[in-house]
Amino acid sequence: MDIDAIRKSYRRYAARYDLYFGAVFQPGRKAIVELMECQAGERILEVGVGTGLSLPLYPDHVQITGIDVSTDMLAKAHGRVQDQVLENVLLHEMDAEDMTFPDNSFDKVVAMYVASVVPNPKQLVAEMRRVCKPGGELFIVNHFLSRNRLLARVEKTIAPLSNLMGFHPDFELAAFVRETELNVVEQVPVNLLGYWTLLRAHNQKRGSSAEEAAYSPLRMVASR
Secondary structure, three states: OOHHHHHHHHHHHHHHHHHHHHHHHHHHHHHHHHHHOOOOOOEEEEEOOOOOOOHHHOOOOOEEEEEEOOHHHHHHHHHHHHHOOOOOEEEEEOOOOOOOOOOOOEEEEEEEOOOOOOOOHHHHHHHHHHHEEEEEEEEEEEEOOOOOHHHHHHHHHOHHHHHHHOOOOOOOHHHHHHHHOOEEEEEEEEOHHHOEEEEEEEOOOOOOHHHHHHOOOOEEOOOO
16 A cells, blocks of 8 residues: 555545444553553654554653654544643654654654555564664554464455555565564464454664663463
């Protein structure tokens, strides 16, 4: 999907997005914020913030910056921030694959239900890593191609409808991790039947071998 297709798709979704995708995806949003263990004073970036459904979940002792490429979705997020008086939240219209933030701007960077939407997931993660501090953490929750052969076949069959649906249903986890070189340290199934996956990754920047040695390998979690 290119940027224009994304904007068009989410222009259709914006008015009813919370109704369609609010409650069903909320367990994943709650799980990711809980796993983040936000510390006082941390700067958090959420890419693809959408209508801001996750924003009230963050503690008020951290500074949240949210970005989205969809004007329509972001308008809903602005309304939520005003209605709920979320004084620790800043919102910007911005392409997650070409962010204007300086390097090492944030302690933690989050992408909820975004990776299978953007045109270039590898570039998305590269930008997330760039703006995250060395030793910081990246958190991603997303649908990935099912390991169930029947479901995977269905997902591949409907993949040509990606522009209409607003995401790629045949998005493969192993390929995503390999191509983005994510240093995944934890993997958690979330939402209904564990059909979505939460990834926690250490932001290992090149040349920082000491930090890499301090981190544990991937930990699989059956349920949460």
